[in-house]
Amino acid sequence: MRNALGLMLASVVAAVVIAGVWFWTSSPRAEVAAPQTVAARKAEPLPPAVAAKPAPRDDVQVTASLTKPATPPAPVVQKPACTNPDALGVSRTVVIDTTGGPGFGFDHFKQLDFLQDKEVVLTFDDGPWPHNTPAVLKALAEECTKGVFFSVGKHATYHPEILRQVLNAGHTVGTHTFSHVNLNSKKMTEQQVKDELEKGFSAVKMALGQPPAPFFRFPQLQHNPGAVTYLGTRNVAMFSTDLDSFDFRAKNSEQIVNTVMTKVDKLGKGIILMHDFQKLTGEALPTLLRRLKAGGYKVVHMRAKTPFDTLPEYDAMMVKENKLPTVSSRPVGAVVQTVSE
Ligand SMILES: [Zn+2]
Numbered sequence: 573m574r575n576a577l578g579l580m581l582a583s584v585v586a587a588v589v590i591a592g593v594w595f596w597t598s599s600p601r602a603e604v605a606a607p608q609t610v611a612a613r614k615a616e617p618l619p620p621a622v623a624a625k626p627a628p629r630d631d632v633q634v635t636a637s638l639t640k641p642a643t644p645p646a647p648v649v650q651k652p653a654c655t656n657p658d659a660l661g662v663s664r665t666v667v668i669d670t671t672g673g674p675g676f677g678f679d680h681f682k683q684l685d686f687l688q689d690k691e692v693v694l695t696f697d698d699g700p701w702p703h704n705t706p707a708v709l710k711a712l713a714e715e716c717t718k719g720v721f722f723s724v725g726k727h728a729t730y731h732p733e734i735l736r737q738v739l740n741a742g743h744t745v746g747t748h749t750f751s752h753v754n755l756n757s758k759k760m761t762e763q764q765v766k767d768e769l770e771k772g773f774s775a776v777k778m779a780l781g782q783p784p785a786p787f788f789r790f791p792q793l794q795h796n797p798g799a800v801t802y803l804g805t806r807n808v809a810m811f812s813t814d815l816d817s818f819d820f821r822a823k824n825s826e827q828i829v830n831t832v833m834t835k836v837d838k839l840g841k842g843i844i845l846m847h848d849f850q851k852l853t854g855e856a857l858p859t860l861l862r863r864l865k866a867g868g869y870k871v872v873h874m875r876a877k878t879p880f881d882t883l884p885e886y887d888a889m890m891v892k893e894n895k896l897p898t899v900s901s902r903p904v905g906a907v908v909q910t911v912s913e
Contacts, residue, residue: 656715659716660716660862660864660869660871661715661717661871663871663872664872664873665872666686666873666874667877668809668874669877670787670807670808671807673800673803673808673809673810674809674810675809676809676811676843677811677813677814678812679813679814680793687842687843687872689840689841690840690867690868690870691869691870692842692864692869692870692871692872693719693843693844693871693874694717694718695719695721695789695811695845695846696708696722696846696848696853697724697748697846698722698727698752700721700727700737700848701731701849702731703851703854704849704853705734705738705854707851707853707854708853709737709738709743711854711857711858712741712861714858715858715861715865717861717871717873718742718743718744719743719873720744720874721735721738721746722746722747722789723735723745723746723772723776723779724748724750724752725749725772726750726775727849728775728776728778729775729779729894731779735779736779736781739782744873745780746787746809746811747769747772747776747788748772748791749768749769749790749791751768752791753768754794755768755790756790756796757794765802766802769799769803769806770882771890772788774883774886775890777880777887782879783881783882784879784880785875786807786809786879787808787809787876788803788808788809788810789812793812808880813844814839814841814843815839815842816845817832817846817847817853818831820850822850822852822856824852825853826859828846828860829863833860833863833864833867836864836867836869
């Protein structure tokens with residue numbers, strides 16, 4: 573009995589000691605290990621998940637996320653949301669140093685061949701315009717891609733809020749003269765040519781609330797040699813085209829899609845000329861962007877290294893021309909009152 577009792581006591585003591593040792597060693601380990609496990613599980617999958625979707629669509633964003641690995645929340649804030657996992661996107665963004673007035677588009681300028689095979693640049697002229705420009709913006713947003721817009725100065729003064737939408741969506745805004753005249757016309761004096769160019773830039777600046785990119789396209793691609801030289805002194809990059817969509821004379825949206833795809837398949841790459849001013853262009857764009865994606869084409873976005881430096885006298889001229897004489901000087905709150913929301 574005494575032996576049996578002794579054995580029982582020894583067993584109980586041993587069990588208590590074993591339990592105590594287990595408790596002592598396992599509790600602190602659990603406390604230390606738990607946060608590490610949680611941190612590892614959450615930290616590892618998150619950055620790839622964040623980077624995997626939007627990052628491949630824009631080189632600039634990839635660079636941003638690579639240079640800031642220590643602050644995971646920052647790229648999330650910086651990246652615009654792209655909810656389309658199969659979007660055309662932007663394969664790379666190039667920054668243009670416009671010093672001396674470089675020319676792009678092989679229809680007229682042959683020096684700068686910067687596009688790789690299967691790369692395209694989307695460009696849109698003559699806006700901003702109600703309905704049509706927003707339709708183009710919507711199509712581009714759905715494919716998470718970007719373009720360059722050459723705005724007519726007068727149209728910018730009519731619809732500044734639409735042009736600001738273009739800018740706010742991350743597109744590049746350049747100009748296309750003030751009133752879309754043929755600068756190569758013999759009727760145009762040197763002063764009139766200069767006025768059309770400078771007023772165009774100042775009008776777009778007034779609409780945007782900030783200077784546009786020093787990017788310009790001649791109306792009707794009519795390159796007045798004197799104007800080309802002048803724009804060079806003003807450090808403005810000039811854009812012709814590699815392939816014209818001829819959207820302004822298309823009978824339907826299918827024709828625009830077919831014209832662009834036929835030409836781009838033949839050339840293999842290029843700067844595409846379209847018009848956000850044209851209704852059919854906005855209708856053609858969703859299909860066209862899908863076809864470009866299916867064809868393996870990639871969109872290159874062009875941005876300017878520095879904004880255009882407008883001339884103060886033309887800025888003042890634009891402000892003066894856009895203020896119609898009115899006898900009322902009452903503040904807006906006294907004139908416009910919200911009565912229902
Ligand atoms: Zn035009």
